[in-house]
Amino acid sequence: MFKDNRFQHYDAASFRKDLIAGITVGIVAIPLGMAFAIASGVKPEYGIYTTIIAGFLVALLGGSRYQIAGPTGAFIPILLAIVLQYGYEELLIAGFLAGIFLVIMSFVGVSNLIHFVPKSVTIGFTTGIAVIIFTGQFGNFFGLTGLEQNEFFHEDMIGIVKQFHTVNVYSILIALIGLAVIFILPKIAPRVPVLLVALLIPTLVSIAIFPGKVETIGTTFGGIPNSLPPFRFPEITLSKVVTLWTPALVIAALGAIESLLSAVVADSMRAEGTENHSSKRELFGQGIANIVTPLFGGIPATGAIARTATNIRSGAVSPISGVIQSLFVLAFLLLFAPYASYIPLAAMAPILMFVAWNMSARKAFSHILSLRTGDTIVLLTTFLLTIFVNLTVAVQVGILIAVISFIRKMINKLxxxxxxxxxxxxxxxxxxxxxxxxxxxxxxxxxxxxxxxxxxxxxxxxxxxxxxxxxxxxxxxxxxxxxxxxxxxxxxxxxxxxxxxxxxxxxxxxxxxxxxxxxxxxxxxxxxxx
Missing domain, CATH: 3.30.750.24 (STAS domain)
Structure with missing residues (x-):
């Protein structure tokens, strides 16, 4: 169905490069997988399952030789809203339907339409998502208790203010140690996986100096099992499909945008002589991955720009690096998952804040804001609606305003x-x-x-x-x-x-x-x- 030239001239030297790259990305993917799952309102192991299964399938079936797939920060507000409104089981169904939508998109040429989404819209909702992720970690950073996860941003902020009297000094100390590692370690040891170290050092400090003083993955979620869950097909009914097709379509659309953006970034970083990605095949691979992943308890996945870039910088030459990344994370799950119970939630907070800061597109946001044109209105509208309403409404309204703005410009062109x-x-x-x-x-x-x-x-x-x-x-x-x-x-x-x-x-x-x-x-x- 799709011609695959990604494994041409593959040899032992290529495998060694892919092995190093795959392990490197796997080390980065482990803390991110757990952190994104927790921020999405589900157990941390579901992020690990997604990293393993989606990463493996996208590497083999996708359209880029370097793409690394898994849970991403962009999905957090959508997935959290679905979990809060419908529950985890319905999230699996929404992810399954999103996979079907992505496969359909791969055959009807939607990959070309993605390029017509205005930059002011993508920057607006990306920055809005970054704000949601960043502020969503205040509770864990300060160790607040009695917080409830809410569907709307302002409700969360009110809850944080009301519960701020429950602040935990030990949690703040753990979070600050993690932040210090994130900022200092790359300057003195740039090759060391900073996010993993930013998880390990605060965890060891917590265990050795003040055990039992902060909330951990174990005390909150009951630990992580050291095995993949059994295959289980979700209970899909017509009423559930009618209810969930809209959020599923949003997941599919955002997944398509992010995976194709990641593939384009990979193309710009690729070695000379290697071909560009295939958009149709990429959407097909993402679709299959999102159909299969929920059958093993995983959450929706897409191409991860930062992990894909890490894969290329680490010397990857083929999709084998993505396969090795998945196998490495699987090995971690089987051998070390029980030890993840000791990780403080306060240690996860700076990691997600760091991810949010990097994805916030601050320079592009400021540039469009300074133009003071129709694009500025589109940017601010999309940004504010993403934060205070939801991503679905934000993108729809943003694109509508962009279209109206474009028509107004064109009226005077005849x-x-x-x-x-x-x-x-x-x-x-x-x-x-x-x-x-x-x-x-x-x-x-x-x-x-x-x-x-x-x-x-x-x-x-x-x-x-x-x-x-x-x-x-x-x-x-x-x-x-x-x-x-x-x-x-x-x-x-x-x-x-x-x-x-x-x-x-x-x-x-x-x-x-x-x-x-x-x-x-x-x-x-x-x-x-x-």
Whole structure:
């Protein structure tokens, strides 16, 4: 079905590079998998399951030789909202449906449509998600107790303020140690996996110096089993499909955007001589991964930009590195999962804050904000709706405002100019009488946004003292059904006034529209001059 050239010329040296890269990414993926799962409102092991299964399937079936898939920060607000509103079992069904949507997208060419999502929308919701993730860790950072996870951002913030009197000094100390590791370690040992060390050192400090003083994965979730869960097909009913298809579609759309963005980043970092990713195959692989992962208790997954970049920087040459990453995380699960019970939740907080800070697109946000154009309005609207309502509404409204802004810009792009007649035109169409003929040129789009202004020019165009009108359409960029309709009305009014309409230099693609709509016959074959 898909041609695969990713394993050409693969040898032992290539495998050694993939082995090192896979282990390196696996070390990074373990703390992230658990942290993203906890932030999404589910148990940490579900993030591990997702890392193993989705990472393995996307590596083998996806369209990029470097893509690393798993749970990501972008999904956190969506998944948390589904868990709070419907529960974990329904989250599995939503993920399963999202996988089906992604497979369908891979065959209907949706991968091309992703590129038409305005940057102001993607930056707006990405920064909004970053704010949600960052502030969502205040509870664990300060060790607050009695907090409830809420669907809306403002409710969470009110809860944090109300419960701030329960602050735990030991939790703050653990979190600050983790932050210090994250900021200092890369400067003195850039090759050491900073996120794993930022998890290990606070955990050891907690165990050795003040055991039992902070909440841990074990005390909150009961520990992590050292095995994969059994295969279990979720109980899918028609009513559940009707309820969950909308959030599933949001998961699929966001997963498609993030996985393709990650693949594009990988293309820009790839070695010379290697091919670009296949968008269709990438969506297909992501779809299969999201269909299979919920059957083993995993949450929705997509391509992870940071882990994919780490994979490439670590020397990966093929999808085998992604397979090794999954096997490494599986080995961790089987051998060391029980020890993860000792990890303090306060140690997870700075990791997620660090991820949120990196994904916040601060420079791009500030740049678009400084433009003070329609894009700025789109950016702020998407950003605020992502935080205070939800991502689904934010993207829909953001794209709608972007479309309206674009149409407003295009309304003034249609120009109708009076052109000077050539001597040949005066003789040929005006029978030597220059006063009986006028020539106009249309420049720009003739569509529903400019149709009204074109109609307003009818009285000027259709003067009583002329017998022929030449319309030069060489520079008409777009004609839609509304544009075709107002042009048809002009032809009718011209015929009623005894005026001949002559169309010159109509582009071939517009001629096809004229013939399909019947406008070609109405104007008459003899009145077209190419």
């Amino acid at each position: 120009h109708i100019k009076v052109e000077k007649l050539s001597d040949v035109e005066v003789v040929k169409y005006g029978h030597g009488d220059a006063a009986s003929i006028k020539k106009y040129s249309l420049d720009g789009p003739l569509f529903f946004g400019t149709a009204k202004s074109f109609e307003d020019d009818y009285p000027v165009i259709l003067s009583d003292d002329i017998k022929s009108i030449i319309i030069d359409m060489a520079h008409v960029s777009v004609i839609d059904a509304t544009g075709e309709a107002v042009l048809s009305d002009l032809i009718d009014d011209a015929k009623d006034s005894g005026i001949r309409i002559i169309i010159k230099r109509l582009p071939k693609d517009k001629m096809i529209l004229f013939k399909k709509s019947g406008l070609y016959e109405k104007i008459g074959k003899d009145n077209f001059f190419m």
